[in-house]
Ligand code: ATP
């Protein structure tokens with residue numbers, strides 16, 4: 569791995585890039601995953617590379633939805649595992665959500681490798697290999713999933729997800745929570761709760777929120793969801809980006 573000096577102004581971002589490249593060579597991240605990350609980084613610049621209020625509000629609503637769910641599932645792909653594997657496992661533990669490795673560019677070999685990687689971080693009972701169900705409307709390997717996981721889930725957290733797949737999950741009647749830096753993506757627009765934040769910040773934030781919120785009553789959790797408006801959150805994210813762009817002139 570290339571040595572990155574800590575003093576570099578973009579240290580964190582460079583470390584993440586190096587990690588993804590390394591994880592690609594280990595067969596955990598797909599080649600297309602590197603392109604997706606670059607897309608995410610561009611939007612991260614536009615929101616100021618910080619957790620803004622609109623993201624924090626969505627993170628709280630997302631945790632409340634997971635805690636209220638009967639069968640919550642966290643779907644993990646290569647990028648999510650590489651960037652926030654440990655935090656997603658911890659979030660699963662705190663919200664009683666099952667972890668399912670589910671890939672857009674699915675190969676059984678990559679599913680296995682990601683499961684083993686998550687196990688090395690402390691993950692248990694992770695679904696992924698030997699899928700036994702299929703999301704209607706998704707062709708080929710893209711639709712494969714598990715009955716004990718995504719197929720029967722009522723609430724799914726699908727970070728860094730593709731638009732078609734999010735739409736298919738919505739059509740199945742699920743509550744979809746996503747983490748996606750692009751507020752204009754089809755996933756961002758389809759989801760019930762869209763967290764416009766980098767997964768490297770969103771996942772640890774959600775772990776902290778879940779630690780506090782799991783004591784809350786169902787009524788309290790319900791009131792958080794009822795007050796939440798995804799369209800307002802998406803508009804706030806776009807307004808934030810526009811404001812940051814305009815600020816360059818000032
Ligand atoms: P869509 O299919 O939803 O219209 P897309 O085809 O551009 O979007 P996908 O590759 O299908 O994108 O999904 C990946 C999404 O994840 C992108 O919107 C990208 O901006 C976002 N993303 C990439 N890296 C991160 C990250 N580190 N944190 C949060 N979001 C990210």
Ligand code: MG
Pocket residue numbers: 729730731732
């Ligand atoms: Mg896509």
